[in-house]
Amino acid sequence: MTIQLADETRPSRQHHRERATPRFDLSLSENPFPPLPSVLSAVNIVLAQANRYPEFLPRRLPKLIADHVGVHSDQVVVGSGATGVAMQIMQALTTPGAGIVYGSPTFDGYPIMADMAGLDIVPVPLDAGGNQDLPAIARAVDKRTGLVVVCRPHNPTGTVIPIRQLKAFLDAVPRRVPVILDEAYAEFLGIADRIDPLALLPRHPNLLVLRTFSKAYGLAGLRIGYVFGNRELLSRVRRLQLPFGVSSAAVAAVAASYAAEPELAARIVRITAGREALRNALCHRGIAVPRSHANFLYIPGPGAATALRRAGIAVKAYPDGSARIAVGDPEADNAVLQAFPALSDFDPIPEAS
Ligand code: PMP
Numbered sequence: 001m002t003i004q005l006a007d008e009t010r011p012s013r014q015h016h017r018e019r020a021t022p023r024f025d026l027s028l029s030e031n032p033f034p035p036l037p038s039v040l041s042a043v044n045i046v047l048a049q050a051n052r053y054p055e056f057l058p059r060r061l062p063k064l065i066a067d068h069v070g071v072h073s074d075q076v077v078v079g080s081g082a083t084g085v086a087m088q089i090m091q092a093l094t095t096p097g098a099g100i101v102y103g104s105p106t107f108d109g110y111p112i113m114a115d116m117a118g119l120d121i122v123p124v125p126l127d128a129g130g131n132q133d134l135p136a137i138a139r140a141v142d143k144r145t146g147l148v149v150v151c152r153p154h155n156p157t158g159t160v161i162p163i164r165q166l167k168a169f170l171d172a173v174p175r176r177v178p179v180i181l182d183e184a185y186a187e188f189l190g191i192a193d194r195i196d197p198l199a200l201l202p203r204h205p206n207l208l209v210l211r212t213f214s215k216a217y218g219l220a221g222l223r224i225g226y227v228f229g230n231r232e233l234l235s236r237v238r239r240l241q242l243p244f245g246v247s248s249a250a251v252a253a254v255a256a257s258y259a260a261e262p263e264l265a266a267r268i269v270r271i272t273a274g275r276e277a278l279r280n281a282l283c284h285r286g287i288a289v290p291r292s293h294a295n296f297l298y299i300p301g302p303g304a305a306t307a308l309r310r311a312g313i314a315v316k317a318y319p320d321g322s323a324r325i326a327v328g329d330p331e332a333d334n335a336v337l338q339a340f341p342a343l344s345d346f347d348p349i350p351e352a353s
Helices: 012-019 037-047 060-069 081-093 109-116 134-140 163-172 231-238 248-259 261-284 304-310 330-338
Strands: 076-079 099-104 120-125 145-151 179-182 207-212 225-229 296-299 323-326
Touching (some): 037 248, 060 076, 060 248, 076 081, 076 231, 081 225, 081 231, 099 134, 120 134, 134 145, 261 296, 261 330, 296 304, 304 323
Parallel strands (some): 099 145, 179 207
Antiparallel strands (some): 076 225, 207 225, 296 323
C-alpha cells in the first residue's frame, strides 16, 4: 500500500470539519501536563491576595531568574512571555524602517510583532533539512538591519544549530546589530546539544538570550518570559517595562517551579520519549519527519495538515500543507499516528534528516 495523504486543495467539507471542536489541540506547542500541585498551591496563595498590586516594576522576578541563570539582576528583563519581551526588544532597540532578519518560517510572533514595530522583514529560507541557513542570514545583514533572530531549537522544525556554526555566525554579525538567540525550547535539548550562553556573552555584547516559562515549565497561561545578556543593551530594553506589568502569580510560579526542577525534568523526559516514539513510527510509515529537539514534530506536506485536521486534530499548518504538532500526550500522539495510513512492511523507510 502506498501512503495516501489528503489533497490540500479540497473544498467545503474540510472547512466544515475545521469548524468542529477538535479532539486534540496540538497547534500551539504547549506542554500537555497541567501545573504541578506545588506550583498550583504557590500560585493559589498569591491569588488569595489578588486585590493587591504586584511590584510597580518587577524586581523579585528578575532576581530569582538571574540567580538561577547565573547572571546579575541588571542583566535580566522579564515580560509577558517571550513574546512580550521580544516586542519590548524591538521597540527599545530598533527604529521603524530598520530590517529584521530571521530564518523563515519561524515563530509566528516575529513577523507579527515586526509589523507592529514598523520593521522591514527580511526572511531567509530554511535549508532542505529544516535548518536555519546561518551563512545566508549573516549575508542578509546590511547597514539597515536593526535586529537578527535565530532560534535554538528552531520552530517549527525542531532542528538545532551546531555550536560551532552559531559561534561563527555571531563572529560574522556586526556588533551594532542585536541578535536574539531564542531558546524557548532549550530545556528539551539533550545534554550533548546544550550550550552555555554565558560563555558567549563576554565576546558578543550584542547577544540577547530569550527564554520562556511557557514550554518546558508548562506555564503558558501565566505569560512569563525573560531575556538576559549585556547590561547596557538590557537597560535600554528595561526602560520600556510596563508598570505593574508582571503579575504576583508569576513570581510565585517561578519560585515554585525552580524548587520542583526534578519533577519538571521527569516530565521533559516523558515528552521527549513520546516525541521519539512518534517520530520513529511516522518514519516507518514513510513520512520524513525531521529529528526534533523540542516538544513538537514537523510533519512535511503536502497533505499532512489536512490529514490531521480530518482526524480531529488541530495543528499549526504551513502553506505547503506541512504541519507542526505538539507532542507528549500519549492519546494525542496515538491519534496523530492513526491519521496516517500504514505502509506495508515491504516499503522502504526513508531517510529523515
Ligand atoms: N519563541 C519561540 C521560538 C516560540 O515558539 C514561542 C511560542 N510558540 C515563543 C518564542 C513565545 O513564547 P511565549 O510568549 O509563550 O513565552
